[in-house]
Amino acid sequence: MEIVSEAKSHGGRQLVCRHSSVATGTDMTFSVFLPPQSESGARLPVVWYLSGLTCTHANVTENGEYRAACAQLGLVFVAPDTSPRGEGVPTAPDGGWDLGLGAGFYLDATEEPWSGHYRMWTYVTEELPALIEAKFPVESGRQGIMGHSMGGHGALTVALRNPERFRSVSAFSPIIAPSQVPWGQKALGNYLGADRRAWRKHDAVALIEDGARIPELLVDVGDSDPFLEQELRPELLEEACQSAGIELQLNRRPGYDHSYYFISTFMADHLRWHAERLR
């Protein structure tokens, strides 16, 4: 693992790192913020942040406004990329931004031409966690996960399938039922094939319907989000959580959109919510 850049910020250290990934067969870049409390050598709770369509690690790292809260709360913050990148990595044949580069959907593709590199599930659930634990002062028993849009989908599905690992789960504007919305249908159909049974373990609402459980969940959405009605459909998550007895705190924020102007507004609230559960 190579440290690409390092800067002091809010009393801690903001790193950008690159490593050669076995899972994706490419170099992968991620960012990690080490709060000032890490200087003592103590192992700290860690919050994973999975980003949305078109993003790299850089979007939340530059625009997410998480460092002040992480420094105050003593949280390590890790932000992976959203897809493999580099020579030989295929992307959307139609030039679209909702498939291929920047749109890995946090799954292991089984279909050609994707299955060779698009293995983000293994990357974010196995390879990167092992690297983070080996290289940084994190406590694996105190992990939270959050994400935005496609990364909210990632956070929810990763948590629902690994409930023993995460003590706290939250999302901004998540895609919660990809099998039922255009972005998800395009991605899951291409990456996993036409058999919709294979989609269910990458669909938060389907996972809950099939019995996956976490105790509680914090979700914020903007009511002026242009993707709310067609792609996000938070009411489907409300129904699934209610049926399953999952305590969902769903905040519909008046006037907010899908951007980091929205995310950054409520980032500190989410991090406090995670910190309370990671104590």
Next chain:
Amino acid sequence: MEIVSEAKSHGGRQLVCRHSSVATGTDMTFSVFLPPQSESGARLPVVWYLSGLTCTHANVTENGEYRAACAQLGLVFVAPDTSPRGEGVPTAPDGGWDLGLGAGFYLDATEEPWSGHYRMWTYVTEELPALIEAKFPVESGRQGIMGHSMGGHGALTVALRNPERFRSVSAFSPIIAPSQVPWGQKALGNYLGADRRAWRKHDAVALIEDGARIPELLVDVGDSDPFLEQELRPELLEEACQSAGIELQLNRRPGYDHSYYFISTFMADHLRWHAERLR
């Protein structure tokens, strides 16, 4: 004036606006954050933020982490561009980033080929203030100004030459004696010509030596800033302020560099400092 984008953030509204500038003879883009207190229609104090080399309005708007503090303190925050841009606007013949596009140095150029469009002094001291006052709920009697690097130079020179207009002045990593450092000598020589007497009104230390006065000044620099010794030289400002009786609070921040990771760390401190003086 056209609103290019608008997003709700931290309870207020982050706008990006474009207008046709008489001063520069180009379209100019700037951002303005209206805190939630502006909804009442009351006129609010305004803080001007002048950006550094290579930046547009977008850098601080996306990476500056100012909105939470402005929303709490009731401050309007305006961020202009750093140079004219567009068809027919000349830039550095050597391709450098320290002259021409993104490097207007907040002065009115007198030399060819710059004098046609590079009129950022008139733009930030006359044209844009008049537009802001006409279009947004700001109180012209309560203005503060701050900036970063080349924009710190801009903030100091604008304030020193207009002390009646600004109640508060601060800077991150400012260029304070451009006549004495390579970035400044290149810019002032190109824009203003070889006669160094013309440079003095665009050099904060020279202005203070020549009698310009403001009561006090807040400056933060990182002691790991790679430009500290050659381009910034804050000790020259310390000496000038001491001789002139200007109360300078100079914070040398251990481990911090020249980036927005540094600026964002101390942004809220600066805004509180401004707000106390703008009450």
